[in-house]
Amino acid sequence: MQTPRSSEQTANESQDARITMVSGKGGVGKSAVAAAYACRYAGEGKRTLLVEFAEESFYRRFFSEGAIGFEPVSLGPNLDVASWDSESCLRDYVVHLVKLERIYKLFFENRVMSRFIEVAPGLRELSLLGKLTSGIRKVGPKLDYDKIVVDSFSTGHTLSLLRAPSSLNQAIQKGPMGVQSRDITTLIRDPKAFEYKIVSLPEDLPVSEAIEFHSALSETTKQNPALLMNKWLPSEKASAQAIEIEKSGHELSVFAQYVVQKNVIQTQAMNRLKKINRNIPSVPLVLEKLRGLELANKMAESLVSIERGVD
């Protein structure tokens, strides 16, 4: 187990990791960043599935693709997208295991099952993780992608998701779910199976939460999650000029002051993250009018150029 030490630390960014989990404080742009990673891998020729864990789909609106649902749909070459909720994942699992869809339909359908998922501890989490890892564990319906990128829940919820299998183990010792939960616990800690990305914004509060989350996630996964900055205002050049203008009483001097302050805050935020990991990619705030796949691809460009570069 790698204990987080100092700024010499670099994140586990294994090329082999089959599953990339993207998380962060609510509202930092996890979904867009996850989409960007998926576009990057697809662009590299890897067969990629972008999955959102959600009761209601975000990607349907983001990609303007109404067909996005439990079954993957294609968004382009090498890129599929799906939306998974825990009820559908459990149904998938039970039907495959039980092989009696008739019986399943009769007694497990809809209202009843969704209530059961709500109240049964850990069942929701186990269903999602079970489906996610089914390709690696070679169980269930086919799920053979080179890369699966997950737009996961926000910080607290992702932690309880990843912790559920090991805590569930105590409650469910026997049976296929008990075995599955032990397998999943192992996979979560395996850098060849899972890697983690924590998204932050270049501001004080999101950075604080990202740092706390990094610590908790490291503890749970025994890995070093990557940290990255989203919506970085591309203001370095403007800031250099701004310092002169601010003093000059120029018409844009108020704006100039804003730029200088923003830059200071951004830099401070970045320095705080760099104390945890040396390399912190930053995805710029995209100011052009781009949406959906175009936006994700634009963001993916900066992921490639930054992550290849020397920090």
Next chain:
Amino acid sequence: MIDEVIKNHQVLIFAGTGGVGKTTTSAAVGMRAAELGFKTLVLTIDPARRLVSALGLKELNQTTKVAEFGKGEMFASMIDYKSVFDDFVRSVSSNEKVAERVLRNPLYKQLSTNLAGSQEYTSLERLYRAVEEEGFEKIILDTPPSQHAVDFLKAPQKIYALFDSSIFKWFISKGGNDPNFVQKLFQKGTRMALKQLEVLTGTDFIENLADFFESIEELSQSIRERSASVQNLLSSKRTAFVLVTSFDETKLEEASGFNSLLKKYGYRVAMTIVNRAFPFQKESGVRVERGEIERLYNQLVTYYEDRLELAKSLRDSQGGERATLFVPDLPFELNDLSELGIMKERIVNG
């Protein structure tokens, strides 16, 4: 604008998706309420460390006096979900023994998290207690940062519906009742389904779950009544929602949807606060030729104008300029109360 909203209601619920500045905004409004002379309680959800230290909150569930403004006082408290739910179980149990049976069940811990939408329901329960028992003139509730703001509204109904659901009936064996045809069918089906579940999960799990539901059954009437009371509180004239969002396409769309839903359910939305609005008046003319500053300025103007349409349509559906506040995105750090005061000033002067 905000002063009227404060004066006209006892309870203000700050709702919206995550990352829009709800917690900071609700604390700032709480400060204003105290400034206006009211004894005010701000109930916060998992605030970041900076805000915790700015407000002087040390322990979960402890109500702390933050500041005094003449007659007005500002108090704050962080909501501790575990203890709120435990207290709730105790308050709806007829006696200690009944409560202990629930609290001691090995599945209770995880069940109490999943049950009834967890954070959402316990925030409402905490609010209910504050209103009924604690003597505050004004109560500000900051809501959990759900992916979808509507999760919050569904919480009381979820708990209520749970005691109505067939799943609950699977496990409760009522001796002596004459089962009708539908129930007979269920009981047969229950046996088959339980067999499947045993294969899946192992016997202990089912036993514990059955025991939990049996112990909960004693509470079901009180739980129903409490859910109804909470629901009434949300709909009452002394309660209003303040919708918080920010100048981001996704968040504005979410806010619009949530706004429609609130209206549909008949809740009062007193005000909408849109954070991170473009902080400058659009200036005309060309200044520094081809300069970086001008370039960035023009790019940002375009970026905001893009979103302004969405923000304006949200504002128009919401009672127009009288009820919607655009709070400019000015960089600041929340280190202590004086900085919270700066945020408060922006809202008051909006």
